[in-house]
Amino acid sequence: MRERGTPDGLGFVRNALVRSELETDPDDHLRRVRQPGGLAVALAGELVLLAGPEEAGTGLLPVESLALTPDATLVALGSLDGRPVAATQTGEGAAEGALAGRGFRAVDLRTIAVSGLVPADELGILAQAKSLLSWHARHGFCAHCGAGTVPSAGGLRRDCTRCGTQHFPRTDPVAIMLVARGDLCLLGRQRRFVAGSYSCLAGFISPGETLEDAVRREVKEEAGITVGAVGYVVSQPWPFPSSLMIGCRAEALDDVIRRDETELEDARWFGRAEVRLMLERRHPDGLITPPPMAIANYLLRDWLGLVS
Ligand SMILES: [Zn+2]
Known part of the structure; x- marks a missing residue:
């Protein structure tokens, strides 16, 4: 009905990522995320890890600064100026403490949005990461047969290990x-x-x-x-x-x-x-x-x- 540009002041509506390349090879995207130049949004439990000064932080962290283990969960998000971006989940306790020692701080996403702690076009990326990681955390079992599911296609879906049903994130x-x-x-x-x-x-x-x-x-x-x-x-x-x-x-x-x-x-x-x-x-x-x-x-x- 009415068309406007990006709504001024509204949180989570601006997302600077290009998502189209994920359609072709999301698993290759995750491989590239782990290489120098890769970026990740990291959640510690429900909190988002931020780097940088208090009033001008960022949730887009160089992957090498996170010291990810080979089996860390990674979910492809898109590309930012050609750099691959993914989301990852750290534990609430020990991991958060260790990361705090590296200069990160863990902040809940509502506070980040209300207080403007990151650039507006980053808020949409943080929202995308939080929704996807939350979906993965809650969908470990197949709604069709009850068996376990595993991440697939760069984390853009989960596949049942028994019946093969593909499950996609919901909105x-x-x-x-x-x-x-x-x-x-x-x-x-x-x-x-x-x-x-x-x-x-x-x-x-x-x-x-x-x-x-x-x-x-x-x-x-x-x-x-x-x-x-x-x-x-x-x-x-x-x-x-x-x-x-x-x-x-x-x-x-x-x-x-x-x-x-x-x-x-x-x-x-x-x-x-x-x-x-x-x-x-x-x-x-x-x-x-x-x-x-x-x-x-x-x-x-x-x-x-x-x-x-
Ligand atoms: Zn199944």
Whole structure:
């Protein structure tokens, strides 16, 4: 519907890697990663290892600095300026301690995104690495026959050792929507949110469901509001562990909220001026929106006409 360049400020949407060469020979890609010039994103448990100064770090580490063992898990990611890049998983304990001695620090990916600890076009690479490594960690057994699976094709899939079924990484689509009615928009908060934070409603898209119907169903279930027109705005990889957030604008056809009390602690209508104060962290009651790296923040800025 609307076309724009890379959405300003949104986290994980910029990825500088070229992935096309992986289609031809991903195993050769991994061989080249282990040679001088190869780069790797390394996770210690759920944390990403960063090198460089505190405010201008990088998660793209020279492979020789990681001292990988021959049996280390490597997953092909793509090429950066001709240099092959892979992802690797180190242990949470001993490996992390050893790497810390080499000048790395381990940081969770949300903090990296919120605080801008790496360049914006690197965030997408870190998201790609985290989602793929998480998928490998959770898919050691074949969903068809129950036997063990092993990485194949440079880590781009896993093959069953008994029945040969090929398993591919999955991405789970989530609809997230700015529901508007005239000059008001609908925001809610879950109990787990930080104090005062209100966000757009969201939910997983069900099998056999369109994006538009998922938006209408979620808004009806969570807030009792009927939605008419739905339009796509922007999408965002969300590597916790492997979602694609699909941001929409939705038109409310009524305004009486009937909240699902198990899902939402509160839900209400907000005016444009109030939302602007929340975005700017100047609301008199301390109400806030999610940070600029989050897609809900982008949808609100888009609704206010603040996105160029
Ligand atoms: Zn099998």
